[in-house]
Amino acid sequence: MSIRHFRTLLAIRDHGSFSAAGEAVLITHAAVSQQIKALESHWNVVLFDRRPRSPQLTPLGRAFADRAETIVRAYDNMLVEISDEAGFAGEIGLGAVPTTLTGLVPLAVSHLKRKHDKLHVVIQPGLSTALLQQIDRRQIDAAVITRPASLPRGFTFHEIATEPLELLAPPQTETDDPMFLLRHYPFIRFDRNAIVGQMVETWLQAQKIAVQESMELEDLEAISSMVMANLGVSIVPQRCVSNMNPLPVKHITLGVNAPSRQLGLAWRSDSGKSKVIKAVHQTFCDAVADGRFSVTI
Template sequence: MSIRMLRTLIAIDDHKTFSAAADAVFVTHAAVSQQMRALEENWGVQIFDRTRRTPELTPVGRALVARAREVVRGYDQILPSVTGETGVSGEVALGALPTTLTTLVPQVISLLMARHPDVHVHLNPGLTTAMISQLERGALDVALITRPETLPPDLEFLEIAEEPVQLLASLETQSDDPLELLSSHSFIRFNRDAVVGHMIETWLQKKGIRVNETMELDSLEAISSMVHANLGVAMAPRRCVRVRNPLALKRLSLGTDAPVRRLGLAHRRDNPRSRILSELHNLCLRVIESASAVNAGPDRTTPE
């Protein structure tokens, strides 16, 4: 048995097939099969159920994956725990919300790589719930997420911004009353699988507002385009870093009790990469501070 075999076993659990795991650990499909056969022979247990078209982990196999994650995590921490991190380098698996991929994330990664050329970022877009699961099992080092109501105790959250939810409406709409617009126009819903989508639904129910839902999207660019075409109104967070040349829309406050998205970086408490995590956090704050300075001034009819 070797650490390399354990990493392959974990990759199979993460990517669900031998072929995808082979790509993830940069070996051939045949090599993955050979490594897993060797593990089964060394341990004398059946790790995979091969009666299915795609081999699946047995209950014993799933238990071994959980322990393998602990062993690999401990192995990766040996040197940093003895010598401490002396620089920011190496590969970083970064998860990020789709709503940040055209604004905050590109600027942060650009600054990170300019300041630390030895850093290699592997970007993995996803929704908060899925990324939390990936953080817990070690598939991600750090993730830019919306803070949920409950955060697993083994994760730490570094807040970077608060983004109040607002109403988006076409300039062609006659009213500037958000409650009237919600009740009289079609509603373009933010994906309810996202934490902020759930926050919006909870707010609507609390207010007793019944909407005429016509579509459900998870891209702010797509939502803005639909609203701009006067296909309905929407509720979405006001991003801390705005897009360039945003569409002209009404951006209306929902009041003091509007939902607020808390955006931040989440990581495992036992993550040994404290220097790079701190650097990412500082760069996020720096980008947001710069964006706030640029956006300071009179309010405009834009959604971002």
């Protein structure tokens, strides 16, 4: 019997099935079943009602899972609570939306590594919704995301920066009127699977602008390159940290009613790495204060 068995039980409770729990804790469905049977045998209890197609926790099983969660959290936090440096010599899994990968993230992580050289940072790119799911399944510890309309229960979100949306236009355009450009130039759309893409679509509809859509991309560097090649205009977040050697495209404000995205760090409130994650958040805020990623960092 080990803490691993309790983690598997909690994964079933949180994800709703043995199969989903296996994916979350990276073991097979058969291994999940074996671990639950071992728990039931060891404690001489019935944790699941197996009559439904998908086994359901019994009332005793739910109470048992609640107590198991307390034990797992205490185990995860044990070293952190007695040592100021605990966690800074291990690994942290950090998700990041693609728009932050060429400016904010490299600058912040370089600062973080200077302060905590034994901390191993693993970066996982992804869209905000997918990254939140990975945090929930404990596949990563935290993520830099665009704040959604509502956060999942049990999550903490600390703001890093507010980025207004702006229009990118080719340098050879003769006007800086965003409404004219949006109506008369091909439109390079930000991926609608991303929260930013949905914000763009909502704003366009509110302004009653029918764009001439030419392509849909999620990578800010790719979008900038397409605009530079005079293939259209696009609406994207204004970077809170400039990357090295930016393309000389036009950056045009959308006006006083321009939407903004709130960029921040999200993590599970019960994470055993909260102290490290809060230090990561502060490092990201420091990077925003610097404002530019360059070779002189």
